[in-house]
Amino acid sequence: MNKKNKIQTSASRKVFQVFNYLLMLGIAFICIYPFWYIIIYTFSEARLADVNPPVFLPRGFSLSNYKDIFELNGFFHSLFISVLRTVVGTFASVLSCSFLGYLFTKEEMPARKLMYRFLILTMYVSGGMIATYIVVKSYGLLNNFWVYILPMLISAYNIVLIKTFVEQLPASLEESAKLDGAGYLTIFTKIILPLSKPIIATVAVFVAVNHWNSWFDNHIYARGNESLTTLQYLLYNYLNEAQRLADQIKNTTNAAGMSQISTSISPKGVRMTITVLASLPIFMVYPFMQKYFVKGIMVGAVKG
Numbered sequence: 001m002n003k004k005n006k007i008q009t010s011a012s013r014k015v016f017q018v019f020n021y022l023l024m025l026g027i028a029f030i031c032i033y034p035f036w037y038i039i040i041y042t043f044s045e046a047r048l049a050d051v052n053p054p055v056f057l058p059r060g061f062s063l064s065n066y067k068d069i070f071e072l073n074g075f076f077h078s079l080f081i082s083v084l085r086t087v088v089g090t091f092a093s094v095l096s097c098s099f100l101g102y103l104f105t106k107e108e109m110p111a112r113k114l115m116y117r118f119l120i121l122t123m124y125v126s127g128g129m130i131a132t133y134i135v136v137k138s139y140g141l142l143n144n145f146w147v148y149i150l151p152m153l154i155s156a157y158n159i160v161l162i163k164t165f166v167e168q169l170p171a172s173l174e175e176s177a178k179l180d181g182a183g184y185l186t187i188f189t190k191i192i193l194p195l196s197k198p199i200i201a202t203v204a205v206f207v208a209v210n211h212w213n214s215w216f217d218n219h220i221y222a223r224g225n226e227s228l229t230t231l232q233y234l235l236y237n238y239l240n241e242a243q244r245l246a247d248q249i250k251n252t253t254n255a256a257g258m259s260q261i262s263t264s265i266s267p268k269g270v271r272m273t274i275t276v277l278a279s280l281p282i283f284m285v286y287p288f289m290q291k292y293f294v295k296g297i298m299v300g301a302v303k304g
Contacts, residue, residue, distance in 0.1 A: 045059060065272070079231050085149070090207045090211060097155055136151065136221055142222070148214075148217060161202065212281065215236045218230045219236070235278050239274070
């Protein structure tokens, strides 16, 4: 016992522990500080931040960046489209991938191995942008809300994760349900789904982040319909035209003849503010899904 205490309190061990703490704190700082810098910049006064950028605290305190961005035409409608797309797309994709992943575990499924290999092939080979555009157009999905949902309905990677997880569940549970007369749909909804919460939460995070961050499909398939503009595509356009946007906000007067917006706003402030607003939902949701996310990844990665 004395020897153990002596080792724990030795000078070399203390130095090693201090070095570990400093190293971990340094890595954490490198990861966290960019986000912190963006946030404090958005709460800084534009005229002060442009001259002397903030380091750890805002230069002055102002909500004008958020106020001016909220007053832009189309912001809340784009936010609604992004939220609707993320919710509907995540639910539909998780349900489809879960059921298909479950079916791929059934040996009695016709042509199961052929279809599974074909599915895996899509992870490495795609038809390309032109072929995909032609298919989307032939189905009448251009300038249609469902162009955001249907092409992303099935993901080979997510199906592999779910299939691997389901194969690790005790077969006796499904066998006992079959003896009671349960069919595949009943087994899937009553047994497989409740037991697959970790992997379903993992897939849901993947799909939701993918939907929320997606903007290129809006640019290609729904560019001519402003009512389908997503927040990320709006962000893309604003980032490309930040200087014009800043000048527009600076000189805007509303239709009722109210006074001009007095707060100056910089292109960098536009970028920072919209980046925070676009990233905030993900930061809010992920902490609640983290325990399922880690468990799902660990269990789903045991077998391939």
